[in-house]
Amino acid sequence: MTASSVPTGNPAIRMTGIEKAFGSVRANRGASLEVQQGEIHALVGENGAGKSTLMKILGGLQPPDAGTMEVNGKDVTGWSTSDAIRAGIGVVHQHFMLVPTLTVAENIVLGMEPVKGGRFDYRKAVDEVKTLSHNTGLEVSPDRKVADLSVGEAQRVEILKTLFRGAKILVLDEPTAVLSPPEVRDLWTVLRGLRDAGGTIILITHRLDEVIDISDTITVMRAGQTVTRLKTTETTPSEIAKAMVGRDVALTSRDEAGILTTPAHGGAIGQPPRDDEASAINVTNLCVLGSRKTIEVDGVSFSIRAGEILGIAGVEGNGQTELIEALAGLRRIESGSVRIDGKDVTFRNVGERRTAGLSHIPEDRHRRGLILDYSVADNLVLGLQADFVDKGLLDTDRINANAEAQIKAFDIRPPVAGMPARNLSGGNQQKVVVAREMGGAFTVLLASQPTRGVDVGAIEFIHSRLREARAAGKAILLVSAELNEVLALADRVAVMYRGKFVAVVPASEASEESLGEYMTGTRKESAA
Amino acid sequence: MNTRTKEQLEEALFPPLVALLVALIFGDLLIMSYGQSPAMVYKLLLQGTWGNAYGFGQVLYKSTTLAFTGLAVSLGIRAGLFNVGAESQLAAGGFLAALVGLGLSPAVPGIIAVPLCMIAAAAGGGIVGAIPGWLKVRFGAHEVIVTIMLNFIVLALLNYIVAAHLHVPETLHTPEIHAGSVATLASIIPAFHGSAANFTILFALIAASVVGIYLFRSRRGFELRAVGLQPDAAEYGGVSVGGVWLRAMTISGAIAGLGGINYVLGYKHYYEEGFTGGAGFLGIAVALVGRNHPLGVVLAALFFATLSQGGLAIHAFVPKQMVEVLQGVVILAVAMSVPEVRAVLRRARKPVTA
Numbered sequence: 001m002t003a004s005s006v007p008t009g010n011p012a013i014r015m016t017g018i019e020k021a022f023g024s025v026r027a028n029r030g031a032s033l034e035v036q037q038g039e040i041h042a043l044v045g046e047n048g049a050g051k052s053t054l055m056k057i058l059g060g061l062q063p064p065d066a067g068t069m070e071v072n073g074k075d076v077t078g079w080s081t082s083d084a085i086r087a088g089i090g091v092v093h094q095h096f097m098l099v100p101t102l103t104v105a106e107n108i109v110l111g112m113e114p115v116k117g118g119r120f121d122y123r124k125a126v127d128e129v130k131t132l133s134h135n136t137g138l139e140v141s142p143d144r145k146v147a148d149l150s151v152g153e154a155q156r157v158e159i160l161k162t163l164f165r166g167a168k169i170l171v172l173d174e175p176t177a178v179l180s181p182p183e184v185r186d187l188w189t190v191l192r193g194l195r196d197a198g199g200t201i202i203l204i205t206h207r208l209d210e211v212i213d214i215s216d217t218i219t220v221m222r223a224g225q226t227v228t229r230l231k232t233t234e235t236t237p238s239e240i241a242k243a244m245v246g247r248d249v250a251l252t253s254r255d256e257a258g259i260l261t262t263p264a265h266g267g268a269i270g271q272p273p274r275d276d277e278a279s280a281i282n283v284t285n286l287c288v289l290g291s292r293k294t295i296e297v298d299g300v301s302f303s304i305r306a307g308e309i310l311g312i313a314g315v316e317g318n319g320q321t322e323l324i325e326a327l328a329g330l331r332r333i334e335s336g337s338v339r340i341d342g343k344d345v346t347f348r349n350v351g352e353r354r355t356a357g358l359s360h361i362p363e364d365r366h367r368r369g370l371i372l373d374y375s376v377a378d379n380l381v382l383g384l385q386a387d388f389v390d391k392g393l394l395d396t397d398r399i400n401a402n403a404e405a406q407i408k409a410f411d412i413r414p415p416v417a418g419m420p421a422r423n424l425s426g427g428n429q430q431k432v433v434v435a436r437e438m439g440g441a442f443t444v445l446l447a448s449q450p451t452r453g454v455d456v457g458a459i460e461f462i463h464s465r466l467r468e469a470r471a472a473g474k475a476i477l478l479v480s481a482e483l484n485e486v487l488a489l490a491d492r493v494a495v496m497y498r499g500k501f502v503a504v505v506p507a508s509e510a511s512e513e514s515l516g517e518y519m520t521g522t523r524k525e526s527a528a
Numbered sequence: 529m530n531t532r533t534k535e536q537l538e539e540a541l542f543p544p545l546v547a548l549l550v551a552l553i554f555g556d557l558l559i560m561s562y563g564q565s566p567a568m569v570y571k572l573l574l575q576g577t578w579g580n581a582y583g584f585g586q587v588l589y590k591s592t593t594l595a596f597t598g599l600a601v602s603l604g605i606r607a608g609l610f611n612v613g614a615e616s617q618l619a620a621g622g623f624l625a626a627l628v629g630l631g632l633s634p635a636v637p638g639i640i641a642v643p644l645c646m647i648a649a650a651a652g653g654g655i656v657g658a659i660p661g662w663l664k665v666r667f668g669a670h671e672v673i674v675t676i677m678l679n680f681i682v683l684a685l686l687n688y689i690v691a692a693h694l695h696v697p698e699t700l701h702t703p704e705i706h707a708g709s710v711a712t713l714a715s716i717i718p719a720f721h722g723s724a725a726n727f728t729i730l731f732a733l734i735a736a737s738v739v740g741i742y743l744f745r746s747r748r749g750f751e752l753r754a755v756g757l758q759p760d761a762a763e764y765g766g767v768s769v770g771g772v773w774l775r776a777m778t779i780s781g782a783i784a785g786l787g788g789i790n791y792v793l794g795y796k797h798y799y800e801e802g803f804t805g806g807a808g809f810l811g812i813a814v815a816l817v818g819r820n821h822p823l824g825v826v827l828a829a830l831f832f833a834t835l836s837q838g839g840l841a842i843h844a845f846v847p848k849q850m851v852e853v854l855q856g857v858v859i860l861a862v863a864m865s866v867p868e869v870r871a872v873l874r875r876a877r878k879p880v881t882a
Binding site for chain 1: 741745746747750751753754757758760761762763764765766768
């Protein structure tokens with residue numbers, strides 16, 4: 001951390017007129033970015049706005065087609081990743097790049113290992129990591145295996161790794177997507193500390209509350225262009241949202257501080273249904289094992305009646321993923337039972353559950369929800385392929401007709417049925433999944449992180465679809481890492497902690513504070 | 529939509545063509561290093577293959593086997609599986625076809641005997657393909673390792689059976705089959721006389737069309753490709769991933785096994801140790817150059833068959849092995865040129881669409 005004598009006014013990063021196209025998609029169209037040394041700079045924009053591309057260019061992963069960039073006043077246009085690292089730019093990716101079988105210290109020094117007598121000096125590595133950890137306030141235990149870390153800890157290791165390489169300009173891509181609220185607070189403390197020590201931080205995010213919380217300046221991007229540059233103290237969430245979307249966005253008072261949802265809260269809330277009422281899905285004493293054969297879902301029981309949304313709040317990794325997978329038929333149920341519309345589906349496979357009326361928006365659209373190299377039309381029938389067969393062959397006409405209809409109904413852009421799903425923006429990819437799962441007949445919907453990583457417009461859209469489905473009498477199980485989202489949509493909220501429902505409360509009686517205590521395990525109560 | 533199809537076609541066709549050009553230039557240098565004129569050698573190569581009926585017949589014959597093994601490998605790759613066992617699947621197919629042909633009475637008409645032999649060939653290859661498929665599903669054994677090992681086991685086993693029980697003394701082959709032979713092309717077009725070309729090539733073309741329809745038009749093919757691209761998403765889409773693996777390996781093996789018909793029913797009418805001659809392994813190259821598309825595989829099979837036959841034609845001037853080196857260069861060039869050429873194509877398109 002050399003205190004470089006950059007005169008004020010000379011920005012740490014200046015990118016101007018950046019152009020970058022992939023095939024016919026122009027990701028950056030004359031984008032610009034200016035970041036001062038020693039500030040936390042938020043780079044915000046909808047999915048597909050070109051933020052990641054701009055950061056890839058900065059990190060040397062891709063050369064720009066046109067435009068110039070300067071780092072600390074030096075022209076570095078089109079440099080390589082190793083140039084960027086040497087110049088002190090460190091990128092913390094959304095998906096961690098760690099070796100799970102190695103220890104924290106080994107991961108941090110990887111590629112720059114201290115050597116003694118031609119051999120790796122592990123003791124020295126541990127010492128160096130301890131020193132760095134102490135100096136930055138990023139607490140880690142150097143001897144633990146990365147596989148055993150929580151996501152928050154793994155992220156600290158990622159940040160330490162870049163700092164160990166001498167990073168003075170830190171780029172964080174959606175760092176809070178996987179963190180619990182206390183972990184986010186810890187991260188903010190660390191980032192502020194780094195900034196005060198003269199570090200420069202660029203934060204890519206969608207979440208306006210974070211932008212307001214932590215940043216000093218904001219750059220808003222839309223459709224590959226830089227729309228505006230704002231001082232955080234002189235702006236409001238609505239102004240930022242408007243710049244991102246290019247039009248006014250309705251913000252509820254609750255959402256002012258958080259993510260964006262439309263206000264109308266149509267359905268009846270606060271009336272928890274009794275389980276013996278005709279429930280659309282009925283789960284009793286469900287036990288499910290995780291990938292490492294540990295109990296991840298531990299005797300969970302609940303039912304959702306038609307026209308109700310049950311929201312599950314909880315810090316990620318408390319069994320939500322395993323619960324949803326078990327309900328969807330993607331994970332073996334050890335004990336307990338699942339009934340959909342009165343029909344026992346405990347031992348039924350994915351297809352049979354779908355026939356019984358189950359729909360499922362999976363948490364990871366890139367891994368589960370879409371075949372990225374399949375066309376939009378083909379993705380819109382994934383899981384329904386058996387229904388689109390005519391005389392033993394796939395009925396292309398019906399598949400295309402279905403695609404045209406869904407593209408229209410769910411406003412998927414660009415409206416090209418034959419385009420590979422890979423080429424769509426995150427929000428539109430998610431709309432494809434939502435269209436497939438909600439565009440047909442179903443009784444029960446499992447909606448897992450339905451708005452993760454999608455832009456404001458798509459969030460609004462998906463939320464209103466979920467409300468419409470509730471109004472149409474569907475039963476919905478909503479899992480979201482966004483507490484605001486759960487509170488805004490659900491009729492009842494269940495908090496999942498270590499595989500159990502530690503609380504089930506009507507949404508009207510729930511608050512972020514009370515749920516937060518259950519989520520972190522500081523308050524325990526048996527499920528109501 | 530239309531431009532997209534055109535783009536896809538360009539991306540499918542240009543990389544192999546560029547690779548061919550690279551191989552051609554490399555071949556020039558190679559030929560010149562022997563003090564020969566490239567133009568003369570290439571002319572001879574073409575004359576010896578597409579330039580006369582016998583040579584062309586041999587090209588058709590060789591491409592038939594390659595089409596089967598190429599289709600087999602490409603179907604596996606579409607399911608995300610690398611079937612390196614086409615060689616032994618081909619041998620097992622040929623062997624079972626010969627067994628059935630030997631077992632049938634000469635009185636059985638071809639219309640019955642040929643299908644029976646074909647079923648046997650498909651079953652032989654299918655069983656050898658199903659074993660690694662099953663081991664992968666049941667124990668997670670990697671199909672590449674298992675198919676490589678099965679090549680040794682199956683070929684050795686077949687050699688043992690033939691040598692110990694079935695061979696004609698002083699030879700490495702079985703007696704001639706009694707029933708179930710496929711007519712030579714010479715029986716219709718006399719010019720092909722003397723070449724090994726036979727009507728199995730029709731079966732190869734039918735197999736290519738069936739594989740094409742299966743992969744791109746059927747529900748099973750939709751699911752198979754889904755598993756090959758993203759197994760987790762396929763599972764989410766209600767597809768049994770293990771089921772697809774087992775099915776794909778079995779079908780892949782069966783297609784390779786059918787290739788055995790070409791030699792056993794169409795050419796020599798007996799099973800002989802080593803008749804496969806590496807066609808199973810070359811099938812991997814055929815699938816690669818043919819971009820795992822049935823049409824591409826057929827064209828690539830013709831290409832590799834031309835090189836292989838052409839090697840004989842130019843033997844007097846440059847060593848036959850030169851052609852093998854050239855084959856290797858083509859394979860490497862294709863493997864490297866696919867992403868490179870695509871990138872160039874996309875860059876070239878940009879000003880038009882931007």
